[in-house]
Amino acid sequence: MRSPFSLKQEFLKKWILGLQRCRSSKKNMSIFKRKKVIKLSADVAMASARKGTTCWSRALIADAVKEGNADKHLAEKILGPASERQPTEKVPVGAMAYNKRIRSKKILKRSSVIRRTIKCAPQAARPSSIVKTLVGKRRQILRSLIPGGEFMNGVSLIEETLDYIISLRAQVDVMRSLASASKLVNLN
Amino acid sequence: MSSRRWRESSRTNISEEQITQLLSTLRQLLPEIPHSHSHKASSAAKVLKQTCNYIKTLHREVDDLSDRLSQLLATIDADSAEAAIIRSLLI
Numbered sequence: 001m002r003s004p005f006s007l008k009q010e011f012l013k014k015w016i017l018g019l020q021r022c023r024s025s026k027k028n029m030s031i032f033k034r035k036k037v038i039k040l041s042a043d044v045a046m047a048s049a050r051k052g053t054t055c056w057s058r059a060l061i062a063d064a065v066k067e068g069n070a071d072k073h074l075a076e077k078i079l080g081p082a083s084e085r086q087p088t089e090k091v092p093v094g095a096m097a098y099n100k101r102i103r104s105k106k107i108l109k110r111s112s113v114i115r116r117t118i119k120c121a122p123q124a125a126r127p128s129s130i131v132k133t134l135v136g137k138r139r140q141i142l143r144s145l146i147p148g149g150e151f152m153n154g155v156s157l158i159e160e161t162l163d164y165i166i167s168l169r170a171q172v173d174v175m176r177s178l179a180s181a182s183k184l185v186n187l188n
Numbered sequence: 189m190s191s192r193r194w195r196e197s198s199r200t201n202i203s204e205e206q207i208t209q210l211l212s213t214l215r216q217l218l219p220e221i222p223h224s225h226s227h228k229a230s231s232a233a234k235v236l237k238q239t240c241n242y243i244k245t246l247h248r249e250v251d252d253l254s255d256r257l258s259q260l261l262a263t264i265d266a267d268s269a270e271a272a273i274i275r276s277l278l279i
Contacts, residue, residue, distance in 0.1 A: 031258050031259065032258075034258040034261070035254050035255055035257075035258035038254045038257050038258055038261070039250065039251065039254035042250065042254065043250075138233060138236045138237060138240065139236070141240045142236060142239065142240050142243075145240060145243045145244065145247075146243070154207070155206050155207055155210065158207060158210040158211065158214065159210060161214065161239060161243075162210065162213060162214055162217065164243070165214075165217055165239070165242065165243065165246070166217070168243070168246040168247075168250070169246065171250060172246060172249050172250060172253065175250065175253040175254070175257065176253060178257065179253055179256050179257055179260060182257070182260040182261060183260060
């Protein structure tokens with residue numbers, strides 16, 4: 001299990017980097033826009049801290065830079081120059097779901113030697129007692145909550161959920177400590 | 189490809205075990221609920237339901253924290269004292 005500490009450090013580092021990249025346009029930013037920048041850079045940082053090893057992180061970043069997304073430019077700014085991005089971001093913008101699946105399969109095949117294989121393509125799970133509970137409304141809800149959930153099934157869905165929850169918790173912890181520290185500093 | 193079929197069938201045999209294991213890990217991650225009937229025998233469906241609620245809660249928290257931070261950080265100055273404090277706290 002990856003250490004939660006290093007995950008938080010990685011997240012903070014990437015988050016600050018993303019915020020720095022948006023700093024130039026900071027002068028007269030409305031509070032609404034500022035919130036969007038903070039939230040988007042936090043989400044992107046959380047996803048890129050996973051370095052493309054999980055499906056949800058790739059899907060999150062792919063969605064952020066998708067054609068037709070209102071905050072596409074902001075996301076691209078946060079991600080930085082294309083040379084610094086993870087290779088998985090090369091998923092074609094606006095690709096159909098099927099192509100996305102094939103792509104992730106290829107990337108997974110390439111990385112399976114080094115990294116832990118997490119299968120992204122839906123598996124044909126024969127209905128057993130427990131797998132049956134994964135069918136139906138609850139599974140639909142879970143899939144809608146996790147980025148890229150529509151492409152996952154069975155075991156991979158639960159694995160992705162676990163990783164997603166861990167990352168979300170790290171994100172919340174770091175953001176919370178930054179908020180309380182800011183409050184302390186502002187009080188001076 | 190017979191080897192592939194063999195792999196697939198053994199995969200489904202393993203997957204039920206895997207799912208049980210994953211679900212128990214998931215159960216540990218979820219926040220404890222002080223109900224009388226929340227002993228280890230909670231069903232997979234219940235775990236999934238709690239998981240969905242927990243993820244929604246976390247999403248809401250991130251949103252709230254972004255709101256607060258956008259008010260507190262008047263200028264997103266990453267070199268400021270706050271970032272340095274956090275960094276030192278995390279190390």
